[in-house]
Amino acid sequence: MSGAAAVAADGNDVAVKRPEDRQSLTSALVAVARKDRAAFRRLYEHTSAKLFGVCLRILQDAGEAEDVLQDVYLTIWDRAGRFDPTRGVSPITWLSAIARNRAIDRVRASKTHLSRPIEFAVALADPAPSPAQNTEAAEASRRLADCLKELKAEHAAYVRAAFFDGHTYASLASANGVPLGTMKVWMRRAFLRLRSCLERLDGPHA
């Protein structure tokens, strides 16, 4: 999906544009830290489609996703100064994490995730390649997808359920009729297998 949308004739509308490169987003964030509104608008234009997508996927409700999106960008406005480009995290990853955290907080407060079915039958297809996505991110996605395939299907599904639906050990165990201790043992083994697989595919810093 290209993520591009027509620029409206009305100047009040914000164009939803393709994601920008790492450097442009970084400098936008640095400017937002200084409360630069024009930079904040640019940041919004280039990232809001991605972050709204994240909110929608996690909340599965347009109204909730819209509210959380507000919260997310206000958080970004407040915390832009905390983004540290020297730490190797890409700006869009940092921003997506804020969106995910806020959305998960909301899901957990409303407990709707507890009644969602765990997706056992998810086809772990390769992520759709995006023209703007850099190679490093694409490789990281592929590595994780490949390594998740090496796990038992149920265990990979639990990892995804934690990421996308905000499940904890307790809610995973109860949703699946598995004793809490057993779930912990399974997942800890799964993490160690994931770790070995990721290191095998790309060395110790995978």
Next chain:
Amino acid sequence: MDPTPDPDDIHALAAELALGLLEGDDLLAAAAREVGDPTFAREVEAWRSRFAAMADEIAPRKPPADAWPRLVASLDGRDSVVDLQLRRRMRTWRALAIGAVAATVALAALLVWPRPSKAPTPMFMASLTGAEGAPAFLALYDPVRGRYFVAPATVEAKPGRLPELWLIPAGGRPIAVGLAEFGRIATMPGPAPSGAGATLAVSLEPPGGSPTGQPTGPVIAKGALRSL
């Protein structure tokens, strides 16, 4: 906590924390470790980056047209006095609504305050639960700073009443520690828990705290102290 943890357990713990699988005491212990142990923190960060790749499969979706104007209106309102009061109430609501996770992480983040001593000294923590079972408060005691830190988790503010913290040695009488808050983290100097089996409790007291040196109002939450 095991003094010499298996390295495999630590890798798994880092993954569990990064993915958000932990709750309550486990979450507090792991979050505290993340703050105090740079090697562990790096591992948690590495797992966060690995898992973050799962978000790549999420398709972008255009937000509604009114989202940006709404945002701008919030930004414009942010510096006004009226909005400050609203935000204070929002913060309180958040502390109460989001509950234990936010409280836990906020408490753990306090550990970055510079500690006078570099030697790893065990801290003490307690999860104070009420009749409903959900943690009402989470508390930390730092012997190096000689301070208690109390974070509200899932608890409703009672008008006209304040939460007061008490240290109860095993088999002993409550010792007043200080007043906490319903809406945000409070800190106060206090005596170290002496001996095993000490508990912390919170009672509802009038403004200014209990006038008698012992709890006068109902005890709304209690929990055993354990070392981190």
